[in-house]
Amino acid sequence: MGCQIGVARTRVGYAGGSTPDPTYRQIGDHAETVQIDFNPETVSYEELLELFWSSHDASRPAWSRQYMSAVFFHDEEQERLARSVKERLEGGGQRTLRTGVLPASRFYLAEDYHQKYILQGDRTLNSEFRRMYPDFADFVASASAAKVNGYLYGCGTLEQIRTQLGSLGLSAKGGEHLLARVRKF
Amino acid sequence: MAGDKADIAVLPELPPMDLAVPTRLQTADFAFG
Numbered sequence: 001m002g003c004q005i006g007v008a009r010t011r012v013g014y015a016g017g018s019t020p021d022p023t024y025r026q027i028g029d030h031a032e033t034v035q036i037d038f039n040p041e042t043v044s045y046e047e048l049l050e051l052f053w054s055s056h057d058a059s060r061p062a063w064s065r066q067y068m069s070a071v072f073f074h075d076e077e078q079e080r081l082a083r084s085v086k087e088r089l090e091g092g093g094q095r096t097l098r099t100g101v102l103p104a105s106r107f108y109l110a111e112d113y114h115q116k117y118i119l120q121g122d123r124t125l126n127s128e129f130r131r132m133y134p135d136f137a138d139f140v141a142s143a144s145a146a147k148v149n150g151y152l153y154g155c156g157t158l159e160q161i162r163t164q165l166g167s168l169g170l171s172a173k174g175g176e177h178l179l180a181r182v183r184k185f
Numbered sequence: 186m187a188g189d190k191a192d193i194a195v196l197p198e199l200p201p202m203d204l205a206v207p208t209r210l211q212t213a214d215f216a217f218g
Contacts, residue, residue: 001215008206015214031216040211048213056217072214104214132199144200169200 001036003150003160004051006043010036010146012117013110015072016100017065022108031068035107045078049085058097069097072104079103115140119149122181128174144168148178154185 002010012034019028038048049071058069071086073079082101090097113120116139120126125148133139148168151161161182165175 008210016216033214033216035212035214037210037212039207039209041207045211045213048215052215052217058218060218062218067218068216069218070216072216074212074214078213100216107214142200142203143206144202147202164202167200167202167205169198169203 001034001048001051001150002146002153003156004038004043004048006039006041007048007146008037008039008143009141010034010149011109011140012114014108015105016068016070016102017105024111024114027066029065030108031065031070032110033070033072033107046081046085049082050089053085053089053097053099058099059095061098068100070100070102072102074104109140112136116145116149118152119145122152122177124177125152125170125174128170132169151178151182154182156182158182 001007012032014022014027014030015033015035016031017027017029019026019030022028022030036048038045052071056069062068071078071082073082079101086097086099086101119129129139129142129145129148133142133145139145144167147164148170150156158179161179165178168175168178170178
């Protein structure tokens, strides 16, 4: 989701359960969840729903609640759109999406090492971001970090990355490094 | 001496993309299975 135009911030965590203060090792009845902040003037919630369902196979049963497919809606409009898009994608009963459409409850931020995971694993790019954002919370909230993390996952085109390169805050070396990594996809 | 250029911390530039994030955003939560 991070590299989607209109998505400003991403963070990973645990939601949908009742276990207090979940952790990766003691996630309880929560599901691994991505929370995003988006600009509705640039990307619609409906577009995000379509991206959500196109990027995973929601027709297969979940291994466990930790890995369930779910949309956690924040208001009635999000609920209406989620149910509507789900019904449309199910094609009048041709397939069943096992995605829960559930009210958003408390979102627990996952441990630091889960945030911008692939970006943190890239020494060159991570060191540039950590210089820009010594406070880890600021790093997690960075739109640029969300974009770069998405690019490193293979999301986005080279053209899109070249267009945005100047706004990511990277050095010339960092920009070249990012392009070199993305070219390998 | 306070005020000397050498005493002024040089802050790294923040990404223009981050400085341009609009204040009115909506939140969405997804579990990808």
